[in-house]
Every structure is written in structure tokens, then in C-alpha cells.
Amino acid sequence: MIKKVPASNQQINLEARLKVVRDPKRIPSSILINGVFDKDSLVYYKSPDPSLIAAKGKIDGIECVVLGQERPNTVNPSESLYSMTPAGYSYALQRLDEAEKAAMPVITFIDTVGADASMKAEKGGQALLIADCIKRYCDIKAPVISVIHGFGGSGGALAMQGHDRVFMLENAMESVISPESAIRITMNRELAAGTPMSELIPLALDMLHPEAEHLKEIGMVDYILPEPKNGANKGYREVIKTVRDAISATLSEWTYKDSKTGERGLTRRKIDQIVRDRYRRIMDYGKFEGRVVGSLHDFWTRFRKREPKEYMQDLTFVDVNEANLKISKEEFQKRKEKGTKGLGVMCERVEAEEKTTFPPSGGCGTISDEKWIQNFYACPTCGKGEYLAMEEQIRKILDEGSFAETERNLTLNNIKDTKRYSGNKYKSVLKKAEENSFSKEALVTGTGTIDGREVVVAISDIQFIGGSFGAVFGEKFRRASELAYRKRVPLVSVTSSGGARMYEGPMALAQMAKMIASLLPLKQKGISYLSVLADPCTGGAYASYASVGDIIIGEKGSLAAFAGPRVTMGAGIEVDPATITTDMLYKNGRIHHLVNRKDVKEVLSFHVEYFYNHKYPSQRKNTGRMPVIRQ
Incomplete structure (x- = not known):
């Protein structure tokens, strides 16, 4: 029987929930996994990523593949801000392949600040592996149960989330981006004016809607699970029992009992049905009506042709676009005086003027108008150019x-x-x-x-x-x-x-x-x-x-x-x-x-x-x- 959240437990505001979910004492995946699965049934794999727990374990005798994101109590900046790394996502894909071969259910536990944003992760193909994991949870021929018990940060969380049955603890959150990052992007004027980040957090949370109730409303979550009075930061036993009961009830619903061996298992027909239902569910993330075709x-x-830019006759620089290519007015003036045909574009190396500006390569020299336009307004050497x-x-x-x-x-x-x-x-x-x-x-x-x-x-x-x-x-x-x-x-x-x-x-x-x-x-x-x-x-x-x-x-x-x-x-x-x-x-x-x-x-x-x-x-x-x- 899956417990329902009492209405009184849902009155805590989003800012308070954020503090609860970020509390270092909040129950981690490792403790949940240890308590949820049958005693002595867990066999741990040697995960190449400290932020990924990988194991096999049984619930009510049903063997499952277990994957959990581990967000430690403290943050060590030297270790990827404790986000899953490319090695972790790659290893998770291997375990999902194993589950599909053996027709075993997959149980995932989600708690991450987001994907690793380091340059090492970028070189390791992080984004491509996240896409592969999301795809795998869409097409895997095995049922997946996901439990969001902490903070589900962006694609890093979605890359470990199934779509067959999703549970979420009532104070847990899942967001497209962290509130702090959202503020840096959408409220930079307020920050520049001196407004403290802490004062903008409630506004960001109101925009992001990371709360369990909203995720259930839009169909990403099936059940919201209750937490103890002070949250899942205490009373671990109660939380473990609630999560175990929810998973157990779902597995009981999906499996059958073999009359000869007494063991419970999945039929191929049931798996096929789960996969079909999953596809329909995912396609309903945003339900629309009507089909309209424009002539x-x-x-x-509606198109407007790109207008030639008018350039001032001074020796300053004027931005061409956000990609930081700039036109040299001094060079333009010299060429004009010499009677050179065409304006031309100077692809210069321009260092970042502020910390958050992406500095381009550049430094390729003057590009003729013809080559610039022929290459759709981009330098043919380094590729930097205007947005189209x-x-x-x-x-x-x-x-x-x-x-x-x-x-x-x-x-x-x-x-x-x-x-x-x-x-x-x-x-x-x-x-x-x-x-x-x-x-x-x-x-x-x-x-x-x-x-x-x-x-x-x-x-x-x-x-x-x-x-x-x-x-x-x-x-x-x-x-x-x-x-x-x-x-x-x-x-x-x-x-x-x-x-x-x-x-x-x-x-x-x-x-x-x-x-x-x-x-x-x-x-x-x-x-x-x-x-x-x-x-x-x-x-x-x-x-x-x-x-x-x-x-x-x-x-x-x-x-x-x-x-x-x-x-x-x-x-x-x-x-x-x-x-x-x-x-x-x-x-x-x-x-x-x-x-x-x-x-x-x-x-x-x-x-x-x-x-x-x-x-x-x-x-x-x-x-x-x-x-x-x-x-």
C-alpha cells in the first residue's frame, strides 16, 4: 500500500524546502539502498564514479539492478562538485544493458546537484553520455522505478530517471537548473544593482517550480511520499519503510508468482506493455490539441533580409554580435582611403571583457566581404561569426x-x-x-x-x-x-x-x-x-x-x-x-x-x-x- 502525503505536510514554502533538501543530514542514497533491499541480498559493483552507487539486490525476493546518485555531506571542490562524471554515466549504461538482458527491474535513486560542469567532463563527452542515458531509459526493455529523494538537478538527474513509476519524497525537488544559476542568467540586473542572492532565491524558485506537487501535476511523478515531521533529515527508518513499501507494491503489481518455484518474475508480455505505456506517457509530457500548417x-x-551595417567613422570597436567578432574601424578607414572595394571584416582575437563572457578564438585577420557572406557571416578559418x-x-x-x-x-x-x-x-x-x-x-x-x-x-x-x-x-x-x-x-x-x-x-x-x-x-x-x-x-x-x-x-x-x-x-x-x-x-x-x-x-x-x-x-x-x- 502506497502512503499518501497528508495535506498538513505540504504547507512548507519552497525556500524552506530548499533548505531541508540541501541539509547535509538528509538521507543519502547509500543509506536508502542499504535499508530498502532484503537483508544480505545486496551485491555492490565497483563503480568508477564516487557519485554513482551500482548494485544488485532483492526486494521480496525479486532481483533488481540498483543505481543511486550519491551526494555527500560536504563539498570538495577538487572532486567535480560531487556530480556524476562521464565515467559514471557510461557505467550506468552498462548496468542498464545487463538489466535488459536478464529482464530485471531497475531501481534508481536520484539526488544530485546536476551534471559535472568541469572541462574534464566536457572532454569526456558528458553531454553526449547524458543524452545516451536519457535515450536508454526511454527504450530499455525492462521496467524502471525511480525515487527522487533529494535534489534532482537538471539533465544530470533526468539521465538517471525512468518513466514507468516515479516516486518523490514530499520535500524533494527536481529543477531544470539550480536557483542560483537561474538568478545569474535571468536576474543579472538585480545582482548588479546589489540585491543579495538570498533575496532573489524565492523569486527563482517561484519561476522554476521544482516542488513535488508540480511534477505530479504535469505527469513526471506518480506518487508523492510522506516524510517525517522534520523531513527526511531524521527518522531514517520511517523514510526507508515508506520507500520500500512503495517499491514493493509496484513490483507486486508488475510481477507474477511462479506456481512451481514460488519466485516472482516478469513476463515478456508485461515488459512489452510497460514499454508501450512508457512511450505514451513520455509523449504526453505537454498535452496539445490541434494541428495547424502554415502556407x-x-x-x-515574413522574412526580412539582413541589412548592411552602418559603421561610424571613428577608431573604436563596435560589436557585430554576441559571438564577439568585431570590426576594426581603423582598418576600415585605411582601406576606404586607399579605395579598396568592400568593407571587409577583421576577425580579431578579443579577450573577455568580463568574467562571464565566452572568449572566442579569432585572430584570423581581414576577411573579404565575399568570403564572409558566402560562409553565412562567419570566419572561414576559425568559424566565429554572427548568429543567423x-x-x-x-x-x-x-x-x-x-x-x-x-x-x-x-x-x-x-x-x-x-x-x-x-x-x-x-x-x-x-x-x-x-x-x-x-x-x-x-x-x-x-x-x-x-x-x-x-x-x-x-x-x-x-x-x-x-x-x-x-x-x-x-x-x-x-x-x-x-x-x-x-x-x-x-x-x-x-x-x-x-x-x-x-x-x-x-x-x-x-x-x-x-x-x-x-x-x-x-x-x-x-x-x-x-x-x-x-x-x-x-x-x-x-x-x-x-x-x-x-x-x-x-x-x-x-x-x-x-x-x-x-x-x-x-x-x-x-x-x-x-x-x-x-x-x-x-x-x-x-x-x-x-x-x-x-x-x-x-x-x-x-x-x-x-x-x-x-x-x-x-x-x-x-x-x-x-x-x-x-x-
């Missing part, structure tokens, strides 16, 4: 005039419970974003051709709230995947995104699983999914759909990092600019191609042609990425 003419008439508008992204990869947009009018107004996201501040942010871009959302989807061959495309719009994703973005991506499946044509995504949208809290986090799961039917049918990493590619976008392409193409010099430089530096972690680029991903064998922007279409065309030239799915099936990712 070809309507889309292209949506029409430029489309022209970069598709045949002229072939694009037809789909789902243009799908917005939060179409979600079944729009009140949840109708806050005045978010409304104003959405309105401003729509006014400043060509889209009604940060993802534009549609059909088009590449050298005459049809494809479905999903392109993120960096001009719309930084290309961030939420419920609408995730639903549009799902529908694009579904369209590619129905048409049996390749799906091409171009990612220029800052990650999950904080204004939608856990719902945005859930889209990481939804977008990855929506690709599974394509992979099973051998329908190509081609992913282009444009500038910037960070956060949950990088650690989900962008990193599970059958073919991954990186645009030279693009920022590619799980945690953006501002968040990383804000946490006191040193950033190496050379590490968090597509160039480093290619050098380390993480992606298949590294090309200039002008060459992306040519590479896509090769793989699209390959798809069309191979008649049988088995000949073109490629559901893995690069085998070297797993360590």
Missing part, C-alpha cells in the same frame, strides 16, 4: 524556395492546461520574442528538399528566447519526427540553442526525454536523423536531441557545452574556450563532421542521397553514434 507563401513573406536568422538557417541547408512550414500556429494557447504557464512575466517574454523573430516559437519545422530530395527539418531560432525549448518546442519536434516517419524521409535538425527554458520549469526538462523518445520510431525503421550543431549549442539541447543523431555535423568554431560559460564561471569553475567547441568534439571523435557553414548543405546532401540510394532499412540503419563515446 509556404505566408512563411517567406531563421531564413538564413533555412537557405543554408535547403534548396531555394522548397521550404514549407508546418505547425506555425502551435503555441502555449494550444496546451490543454495553459493556465500553468500564463504568468505575466512569461507572457511578456513570449510576446517580445515573437515581435523580434520570425517565429511564434523557438523551433521552426517543415518540409523541403536538399538537392531535390525531400527531408523534414526542425530548426531552432536563436532569436526566440535564445533558442530555448519548452513544451511547444518539444511538441513541434515530436510532430516533425512523426512526419518524417510517415513520409519515410530523413529528419534534419539544426540546433542553435541555450537549452531548456527556465520559465517552464520541469516541463521544459521533460522535453529532453520527449524529443529523444520521439526519434525512436525513426531509428527502429532505419530512417536517418541528421543533426547539425550550430552556434551556440548548449544545455539540455546539446544533452538531448542534438546529440543522438545518426550523423552529427558540427559547424566550425561553434560553442558546444553542457553548461554555458556564464553558469560554469558563476559556479567558480575555470573555462577553457578551446574545450567547449565543436572543433574539440571532432578532434576527440565525438562527432562525424566539422565543416564551415557554407559546406553544411553539401555534407547533408551526401547523407540524404545515401539514404535514398539504399532501398532496405537494414542497409541504412544506424541507431548508434560514435562507439568511442562509452568508456
Whole structure:
């Protein structure tokens, strides 16, 4: 019998809950695991990551694979801030493979501040491994029970979370980002004005909605489990019994008792049913109604051509864009006096002016107008350039005039419970974003051709709230995947995104699983999914759909990092600019191609042609990425 949380226990405010969940005495995964499983049944594996517990154990005689995130009582800055490392995620994948082979249930315990944001983790392919783990929890042919008992931080938590049965202790939290990091990104003016971080925490929590009640409301959590009066920081025995009873009841529901041996086990039919139910559940992370297709003419008439920049006749520098390329006015003046044709662009090495600014490579000298424009406003040597508008992204990869947009009018107004996201501040942010871009959302989807061959495309719009994703973005991506499946044509995504949208809290986090799961039917049918990493590619976008392409193409010099430089530096972690680029991903064998922007279409065309030239799915099936990712 699963206990329900008494209403009186849910009156504690979010700031107080945050203190409770961060209390060093809060029950850790190690103690929970030791108490929940049958006595003497636990067999521990030698985990390569101190933040990951891996074991096998029994509950009521049913053998399970056990994975737990361990967040210690104190923080030692020398050890990855006690977040799981690439080695941990890679090892978890091995244990999940073992569970699937033996048809054993998987029990996971979630408690992490988030994924490791260090440069060592970036070099180790952290984001790609997180994406692999999320994908594995979507497609594993074994039931998964997850218990969120501490703080579930961002993709680092989602990478260990199943979707079959999820329990959450009443004071536990799961958030798209830590409140402190959210403040650094969305409230930097208040910080600059001298407002203490502590005063902004309640505002951040109100925006992030990390509480158990909200996660249950949106379908990410099934049951909220009660804690002792003073929280799960005392009374460990009571907490252990509550968690054990919940897991035991679920296993009893899923398993059958063998009449001969008396042992309980799973049938293949039951596992198949659980997998089907799981897929439907994930697709319902954000329920929408209606399908609206925009016309070809309507889309292209919204485009505005890039206007030539007017430059002042002084010797100062003027920003070209946020990527920190700058035009030298002195150089311009000299060339003008000499009668040199064209303005030209000076790709200079510019050091960071403030700690949270990402410093580019640069230092390539003067680039002719022709080469600059031909390479879609980027340096052909180092790749640093301007962010592209949506029409430029489309022209970069598709045949002229072939694009037809789909789902243009799908917005939060179409979600079944729009009140949840109708806050005045978010409304104003959405309105401003729509006014400043060509889209009604940060993802534009549609059909088009590449050298005459049809494809479905999903392109993120960096001009719309930084290309961030939420419920609408995730639903549009799902529908694009579904369209590619129905048409049996390749799906091409171009990612220029800052990650999950904080204004939608856990719902945005859930889209990481939804977008990855929506690709599974394509992979099973051998329908190509081609992913282009444009500038910037960070956060949950990088650690989900962008990193599970059958073919991954990186645009030279693009920022590619799980945690953006501002968040990383804000946490006191040193950033190496050379590490968090597509160039480093290619050098380390993480992606298949590294090309200039002008060459992306040519590479896509090769793989699209390959798809069309191979008649049988088995000949073109490629559901893995690069085998070297797993360590």
C-alpha cells in the first residue's frame, strides 16, 4: 500500500524546502539502498564514479539492478562538485544493458546537484553520455522505478530517471537548473544593482517550480511520499519503510508468482506493455490539441533580409554580435582611403571583457566581404561569426524556395492546461520574442528538399528566447519526427540553442526525454536523423536531441557545452574556450563532421542521397553514434 502525503505536510514554502533538501543530514542514497533491499541480498559493483552507487539486490525476493546518485555531506571542490562524471554515466549504461538482458527491474535513486560542469567532463563527452542515458531509459526493455529523494538537478538527474513509476519524497525537488544559476542568467540586473542572492532565491524558485506537487501535476511523478515531521533529515527508518513499501507494491503489481518455484518474475508480455505505456506517457509530457500548417507563401513573406551595417567613422570597436567578432574601424578607414572595394571584416582575437563572457578564438585577420557572406557571416578559418536568422538557417541547408512550414500556429494557447504557464512575466517574454523573430516559437519545422530530395527539418531560432525549448518546442519536434516517419524521409535538425527554458520549469526538462523518445520510431525503421550543431549549442539541447543523431555535423568554431560559460564561471569553475567547441568534439571523435557553414548543405546532401540510394532499412540503419563515446 502506497502512503499518501497528508495535506498538513505540504504547507512548507519552497525556500524552506530548499533548505531541508540541501541539509547535509538528509538521507543519502547509500543509506536508502542499504535499508530498502532484503537483508544480505545486496551485491555492490565497483563503480568508477564516487557519485554513482551500482548494485544488485532483492526486494521480496525479486532481483533488481540498483543505481543511486550519491551526494555527500560536504563539498570538495577538487572532486567535480560531487556530480556524476562521464565515467559514471557510461557505467550506468552498462548496468542498464545487463538489466535488459536478464529482464530485471531497475531501481534508481536520484539526488544530485546536476551534471559535472568541469572541462574534464566536457572532454569526456558528458553531454553526449547524458543524452545516451536519457535515450536508454526511454527504450530499455525492462521496467524502471525511480525515487527522487533529494535534489534532482537538471539533465544530470533526468539521465538517471525512468518513466514507468516515479516516486518523490514530499520535500524533494527536481529543477531544470539550480536557483542560483537561474538568478545569474535571468536576474543579472538585480545582482548588479546589489540585491543579495538570498533575496532573489524565492523569486527563482517561484519561476522554476521544482516542488513535488508540480511534477505530479504535469505527469513526471506518480506518487508523492510522506516524510517525517522534520523531513527526511531524521527518522531514517520511517523514510526507508515508506520507500520500500512503495517499491514493493509496484513490483507486486508488475510481477507474477511462479506456481512451481514460488519466485516472482516478469513476463515478456508485461515488459512489452510497460514499454508501450512508457512511450505514451513520455509523449504526453505537454498535452496539445490541434494541428495547424502554415502556407509556404505566408512563411517567406515574413522574412526580412539582413541589412548592411552602418559603421561610424571613428577608431573604436563596435560589436557585430554576441559571438564577439568585431570590426576594426581603423582598418576600415585605411582601406576606404586607399579605395579598396568592400568593407571587409577583421576577425580579431578579443579577450573577455568580463568574467562571464565566452572568449572566442579569432585572430584570423581581414576577411573579404565575399568570403564572409558566402560562409553565412562567419570566419572561414576559425568559424566565429554572427548568429543567423531563421531564413538564413533555412537557405543554408535547403534548396531555394522548397521550404514549407508546418505547425506555425502551435503555441502555449494550444496546451490543454495553459493556465500553468500564463504568468505575466512569461507572457511578456513570449510576446517580445515573437515581435523580434520570425517565429511564434523557438523551433521552426517543415518540409523541403536538399538537392531535390525531400527531408523534414526542425530548426531552432536563436532569436526566440535564445533558442530555448519548452513544451511547444518539444511538441513541434515530436510532430516533425512523426512526419518524417510517415513520409519515410530523413529528419534534419539544426540546433542553435541555450537549452531548456527556465520559465517552464520541469516541463521544459521533460522535453529532453520527449524529443529523444520521439526519434525512436525513426531509428527502429532505419530512417536517418541528421543533426547539425550550430552556434551556440548548449544545455539540455546539446544533452538531448542534438546529440543522438545518426550523423552529427558540427559547424566550425561553434560553442558546444553542457553548461554555458556564464553558469560554469558563476559556479567558480575555470573555462577553457578551446574545450567547449565543436572543433574539440571532432578532434576527440565525438562527432562525424566539422565543416564551415557554407559546406553544411553539401555534407547533408551526401547523407540524404545515401539514404535514398539504399532501398532496405537494414542497409541504412544506424541507431548508434560514435562507439568511442562509452568508456
